[in-house]
Amino acid sequence: MDYFSAIKLTEIISTIFYTFLGAGLMFVIWKIMDRVTPFHLLEQVEKEQNLALAVLIGMVYLSLAIIIAAVILS
Template identity: 60%
Template sequence: MEYFSAIQAAELISTVFYTFVGVALMGVVWKVIDWLTPFPIMKEIEQDQNMALAVLIGFLFLSISIIIAAVILS
C-alpha cells in the first residue's frame, strides 16, 4: 500500500502525457518515412511480403523510439 501512496498525481499525469507525445512523434516519423519513399511501404510488406523491408522498418522504429525516450528522459 505504501507503493501506491508514493506515486503522486503529477508523476502519473506526466507519464501519460509523455506517452502520448512519444506515440504522436512515432506517428509523425511514420508519415515522414512513408512520404519520403518512392514506393508504398505497406504494399511492399503486406502484398509482396518483403521481409527485408519489414525488418528494416522495425529496426528503424526501434531506434527512433530509443531516441525519443532519451530526449524525453533528459
C-alpha cells in the same frame, strides 16, 4: 509502505503525456517515411511480403524509440 502512497499525480500525468507524445512522434515519422519512399511501405510489407523492408522499418522504429526515450528522460 503502501505502493499507492508513493505515486504522485504529477508523475501519472507526465507519464500519460509523454506516452502520447512518443506515439505521436512515431506516427509522424511513419508518415514522413511513407511520403519520402517512392513506394507505399504498408503495401510492400503486407502484399509483397518484403521481409527486408519490414526488418528495416523495425530497426528504424527501435532506434527512434531509444532516441525519444533519451530525450524525454533528459
